[in-house]
Amino acid sequence: MAEDYGPVYGSKNSEIGIPSIGYLDWYVPRLEEKRPHNLSFSGMQYDWDVKNIMKDSIYQVANQHLGNLRDPRVNISIREKIDINRIVICNGATQGLHIALCAALAKNENKNVTIAVESPCYAPLVQSPQLFNHHVININRRQPENNHGFWRIDKQQWLEAIRKCAILMISPILNPSGWDYHPEDRNWIVDTCKKNDVIIIADEVYSDSKRNHEDYVPFHQLGDNCISINSLTKIYSLGTLRFGWIIASPQIAEQARRAFITLGGIMGSPTLRIADSVFPHLDNVLHKVEEYRQKNLPLLRSLLEKFNITWNEPPYGIFGSFRLPYGINSMKFIDDECKEYGVLLVPCNMFDDGFDDWVRIAWSIEPKLFQEAVINLEKALNLAISKKTSE
Ligand SMILES: Cc1ncc(COP(=O)(O)O)c(C=O)c1O
Structure with missing residues (x-):
């Protein structure tokens, strides 16, 4: 069952x-x-009071609605203190997974690559690569034996998988345990992937709950081979907006931007306007x-x-x-x-x-x-x- x-x-x-x-x-x-x-x-x-904090209306959607809305990446660039060219906006983190995959694969010569995905996880992490006919293998983060403290990775199992794969997909704050990586595991994963030329796609939708924690380290800070995905859905309670973003190296971000336009065209203007209004209140x-x-x-x-x-x-x-x-x-x-x-x-x-x-x-x-x-x-x-x- x-x-x-x-x-x-x-x-x-x-x-x-x-x-x-x-x-x-x-x-x-x-x-x-x-x-x-x-x-x-x-x-x-x-309980967001969107009506009260909205700067302008979203009702004239049938007209040229985008008007003079500023670049939606500005809010993220300010909040994350990163260059705007590293950011791509998309329709939620789930779409972000597909876009990040396309971007990570863009310069890969092989048609069918193996992708390692950490388990347990949100099913679209495992199943997105299969849409493109890529093969997915499973690696685990395991619960501690005495059920106390960090869930840890089995380095031998991960090393074998990393040697075989081109992309590693992870969710640092694990669903359903709620635990983030032990810092030692996180550093080992990043180093080992760098050595083996593997791109890391980190689904960080829960990570902002740790923003004010001393050990808050989003993957986009850890190197050019790391892609972070986030959205307003989970921690910010605005899943209905379908507003997400990817942060990557400028080169990967450019590929992601092209992938987004191919897959999604443009973002909905009501979404962009509401997101712009809520950002100062996150x-x-x-x-x-x-x-x-x-x-x-x-x-x-x-x-x-x-x-x-x-x-x-x-x-x-x-x-x-x-x-x-x-x-x-x-x-x-x-x-x-x-x-x-x-x-x-x-x-x-x-x-x-x-x-x-x-x-x-x-x-x-x-x-x-x-x-x-x-x-x-x-x-x-x-x-x-x-x-x-x-x-
Ligand atoms: C790990 C993870 N990523 C992404 C999502 C969905 O995010 P979004 O609504 O931004 O697509 C979920 C939802 O359950 C999730 O658990």
């Missing part, structure tokens, strides 16, 4: 065609149930992220303590994951006991095999709502455990 929903590795083949993004088949119908206690979000839930959301951590996490900690569940809390971000007690199956738990109490979580087998009894939980909602959700999660856990122990 689990494999049906997780990322599909390998190569596209004529039998299955383009593999589906299985986790959406699972997730969307459950989201549509509108369970009142939603702990499943992978993004911040921030730090307000980062403060909210910290506020929600401070208010919500103590409730989660004490709930898990009651059930003797080990909790490997990431020191940044908006979600983490834990293992259910008594081998309770997470998909069954979410569809039975959680549903009974109106709670929604995400089963971790959406991201990799071997996580059948793990769930991802987010603390990105308003503290009053979080408190109610935790009360109901406790009820769901009690029910599932009592069923399990009376079996």
Whole structure:
């Protein structure tokens, strides 16, 4: 059952065609149930007052709407303190993955290259290269044995993969664990890829939750072979805008710009205008992220303590994951006991095999709502455990 929903590795083949993004088949119908206690979000839930902060209107979309809007890269260039020629705007991070791939492959002589993708991950990372008939291999970041601290890479496995591949695709803050790389692993990955002429594509949609952390190092700072992808979706709560960006060396960025025009044409002007208006306010959301951590996490900690569940809390971000007690199956738990109490979580087998009894939980909602959700999660856990122990 689990494999049906997780990322599909390998190569596209004529039998299955383009593999589906299985986790959406699972997730969307459950989201549509509108369970009142939603702990499943992978993004911040921030109440933007767009109407109030908009500088101008987005209503005349049928006319020449772009007008005198300034270059959308300026905001990112200022925020990231980088040259504007290193930036390409796109329709969200998911499209950014395709564009970064096209750019990374632009100067590659081989028609069919191997691409290594880190697991667990967001399925489009694994499945995008297959759209172009490239072969994808899997490398892992593993949970710590005592479930405490960083998830680490197996350097031997990674070295073998890096020697075989032209591109490495990673997501530094791992979905679903919420942990970033150990700094030693990050440096080793960058050095080893440089030595082996491998381009790194880093999906950094969660990394801004660490912006004010001393160890915040986006990959675009680490060398010409590194591409960072980010968007307003997750940390900034504006997925509906479809506003993302890529930061790369000027050479790769130029290829990415051409790829974007080929794949996407231009950005929608309402999106550009709203993005331009919200950029000066992005730090307000980062403060909210910290506020929600401070208010919500103590409730989660004490709930898990009651059930003797080990909790490997990431020191940044908006979600983490834990293992259910008594081998309770997470998909069954979410569809039975959680549903009974109106709670929604995400089963971790959406991201990799071997996580059948793990769930991802987010603390990105308003503290009053979080408190109610935790009360109901406790009820769901009690029910599932009592069923399990009376079996
Ligand atoms: C790692 C990762 N990257 C990208 C996305 C989607 O980003 P966007 O909405 O900017 O395409 C998600 C959404 O779940 C994700 O988990």
